[in-house]
Amino acid sequence: xxxxxxxxxxxxxxxxxxxxxxxxxxxxxxxxxxxxxxxxxxxxxxxxxxxxxxxxxxxxxxxxxxxxxxxxxxxxxxxxxxxxxxxxxxxxxxxxxxxxxxxxxxxxxxxxxxxxxxxxxxxxxxxxxxxxxxxxxxxxxxxxxxxxxxxxxxxxxxxxxxxxxxxxxxxxxxxxxxxxxxxxxxxxxxxxxxxxxxxxxxxxxxxxxxxxxxxxxxxxxxxxxxxxxxxxxxxxxxxxxxxxxxxxxxxxxxxxxxxxxxxxxxxxxxxxxxxxxxxxxxxxxxxxxxxxxxxxxx
Amino acid sequence: xxxxxxxxxxxxxxxxxxxxxxxxxxxxxxxxxxxxxxxxxxxxxxxxxxxxxxxxxxxxxxxxxxxxxxxxxxxxxxxxxxxxxxxxxxxxxxxxxxxxxxxxxxxxxxxxxxxxxxxxxxxxxxxxxxxxxxxxxxxxxxxxxxxxxxxxxxxxxxxxxxxxxxxxxxxxxxxxxxxxxxxxxxxxxxxxxxxxxxxxxxxxxxxxxxxxxxxxxxxxxxxxxxxxxxxxxxxxxxxxxxxxxxxxxxxxxxxxxxxxxxxxxxxxxxxxxxxxxxxxxxxxxxxxxxxxxxxxxxxxxxxxxxxxxxxxxxxxxxxx
Numbered sequence: 001x002x003x004x005x006x007x008x009x010x011x012x013x014x015x016x017x018x019x020x021x022x023x024x025x026x027x028x029x030x031x032x033x034x035x036x037x038x039x040x041x042x043x044x045x046x047x048x049x050x051x052x053x054x055x056x057x058x059x060x061x062x063x064x065x066x067x068x069x070x071x072x073x074x075x076x077x078x079x080x081x082x083x084x085x086x087x088x089x090x091x092x093x094x095x096x097x098x099x100x101x102x103x104x105x106x107x108x109x110x111x112x113x114x115x116x117x118x119x120x121x122x123x124x125x126x127x128x129x130x131x132x133x134x135x136x137x138x139x140x141x142x143x144x145x146x147x148x149x150x151x152x153x154x155x156x157x158x159x160x161x162x163x164x165x166x167x168x169x170x171x172x173x174x175x176x177x178x179x180x181x182x183x184x185x186x187x188x189x190x191x192x193x194x195x196x197x198x199x200x201x202x203x204x205x206x207x208x209x210x211x212x213x214x215x216x217x218x219x220x221x222x223x224x225x226x227x228x229x230x231x232x233x234x235x236x237x238x239x240x241x242x243x244x245x246x247x248x249x250x251x252x253x254x255x256x257x258x259x260x261x262x263x264x265x266x267x268x269x270x271x272x273x274x275x276x277x278x279x280x281x282x283x284x285x286x287x288x289x290x291x292x293x294x295x296x297x298x
Numbered sequence: 299x300x301x302x303x304x305x306x307x308x309x310x311x312x313x314x315x316x317x318x319x320x321x322x323x324x325x326x327x328x329x330x331x332x333x334x335x336x337x338x339x340x341x342x343x344x345x346x347x348x349x350x351x352x353x354x355x356x357x358x359x360x361x362x363x364x365x366x367x368x369x370x371x372x373x374x375x376x377x378x379x380x381x382x383x384x385x386x387x388x389x390x391x392x393x394x395x396x397x398x399x400x401x402x403x404x405x406x407x408x409x410x411x412x413x414x415x416x417x418x419x420x421x422x423x424x425x426x427x428x429x430x431x432x433x434x435x436x437x438x439x440x441x442x443x444x445x446x447x448x449x450x451x452x453x454x455x456x457x458x459x460x461x462x463x464x465x466x467x468x469x470x471x472x473x474x475x476x477x478x479x480x481x482x483x484x485x486x487x488x489x490x491x492x493x494x495x496x497x498x499x500x501x502x503x504x505x506x507x508x509x510x511x512x513x514x515x516x517x518x519x520x521x522x523x524x525x526x527x528x529x530x531x532x533x534x535x536x537x538x539x540x541x542x543x544x545x546x547x548x549x550x551x552x553x554x555x556x557x558x559x560x561x562x563x564x565x566x567x568x569x570x571x572x573x574x575x576x577x578x579x580x581x582x583x584x585x586x587x588x589x590x591x592x593x594x595x596x597x598x599x600x601x602x603x604x605x606x607x608x609x610x611x612x613x614x615x616x617x618x
Binding site for chain 1: 443563571578589
């Protein structure tokens, strides 16, 4: 018996493979991704060290009034603050706060944004209209002020900050998912699934969501630095994670009193925030370029 | 056009209703004590708490509270818990400073964003473009408060740029022009720092819009008829890719006003952001509700203006 389906001579690259190839070709994106990885390792490592109670390179909370406000030297690599605490240790110890807030807040906002956007885009009509007017209304609010108000009222803690940032920043994702869904809804395979009698939730999660995954991933990565910067701003105003826990924002907030004498209290934590946020932004942008289908047609 | 504006105004009323709901529920639905002095303060007697609850209608069900707050807000009767002054008056006296700061920052964002974006698009894919793109992300990633302090150190030590307040204290100017210049000189630094992120965001949009326009058929036509590349670029492409400039008005405003909370705090600038920060510290609920409402309404107004501007600038846009 002769088989009628010949083996294809060359397997065409899947969209995923093409995206990966494009991402690998992007030097800046790769560097940024490496930096994100490094930050994640630092955050996890120093969180574990903190939990185990191993003070390395120094105890971030140990005060030493004989060595206060010292510029960087061989003992305290990045100087000491007004209580003689080692700035380098505090920076490393603060990393996990920033990254945790960044990742978890994005997760919360993705959860809300994807759900709301999917419902609006899938059902359309008045559901869509009502939801999108609500989203428009939220987008009118000055985000940071909204976050500040809510965090101040609920009380500052890492959990509250994450929830509030997540609750406030889902609108962009919702808009994006809605737009994707409005187009996907008309595609042949969704029509087919509907004709077969599959129900709404299954069509949404099984058929439509995976096809909108790429742009969602991009907004997620670009959302992390937003949350990191928001947390830093809150910490700076005194509404972040409370002392003695070091965060990049509150090291600057504490250091601003000594601004003219101790530049290292301002410079290094700010650089840490900048580097962290920048790595995520550049990674996200490289991802966007890699998954964007339009650039293929060039 | 008139029909469009009326319809947009009607839609804005719906949005305004949602905005009022959100600003009200942020205050009431968040757990935490409604009292500015804290829930368990032993120095405050039950009677004082009861009087406070009655005065600010906290003993009523939520929907009635909402009614009271909105009625008071629109009749101007809503008073601050802290000093019992009408909230709208407090906001109104901060409004000129806020407008100067935010509109200044908006103008800077749009103009420098345009320059940077056009430059990037002109050299798309080549090193200057890569450099400006990375630079744009550096700008977005810069924490404003950090830049403020670094600049403040430098400018206090090596420059004569004022870093506090809205005007030089203790100097009387002979004419209005000098007063204006003095204020402008004070707004410049905070507005520039506030604009850093906006410049970057705007430049990304302009660049993308330019590159897209450059793929259009009429650009090919323009090149084919032998137009010099500069003319193609600046006369044909640029004009048709200024949409992000207008969209930017609506998009940047919330970020600017939000960012202004921190910047105004650092530069002791008496705008609405600082009022908000003070209200947050004092748990001044009426002021917070009103501030959130008024700022969101201002942004809404900005969006509406942007939509109308769209149609004025771009004849391809038809308003129905």
